[in-house]
Amino acid sequence: MNLDAPHSVKYKKQSEALELIWADGSKSSISGQALRRYCACSVCRAKKQVGIDVITDKAQVSNILPMGTSGIQVIFADGHDKGIYPWPYLQAIAANRAMELIN
Numbered sequence: 001m002n003l004d005a006p007h008s009v010k011y012k013k014q015s016e017a018l019e020l021i022w023a024d025g026s027k028s029s030i031s032g033q034a035l036r037r038y039c040a041c042s043v044c045r046a047k048k049q050v051g052i053d054v055i056t057d058k059a060q061v062s063n064i065l066p067m068g069t070s071g072i073q074v075i076f077a078d079g080h081d082k083g084i085y086p087w088p089y090l091q092a093i094a095a096n097r098a099m100e101l102i103n
């Protein structure tokens, strides 16, 4: 049992946002663009380090896959599928604290 794991993870196509309900009942909504901005895969990190904006007009999410009990993998509409998002990282993105973690 992973205490960080949310009760519910859903991608809402209409609002283009990931909606999470955490164990304490609080809710978070993270846009597809925010997920892409904070993608921590090696390719996106390298681009960010040289100042390339990784957000494209296709930052929509096409699929969300569970990564065991520790988080999710996000597949973007442009085919980018390297992003792994552990629960604490999603909490940080939702709380606008992800910049501290990724730099």
Ligand SMILES: [Zn+2]
Binding pocket: 039, 040, 041, 042, 043, 044, 045, 080, 082, 083
């Ligand atoms: Zn990436």
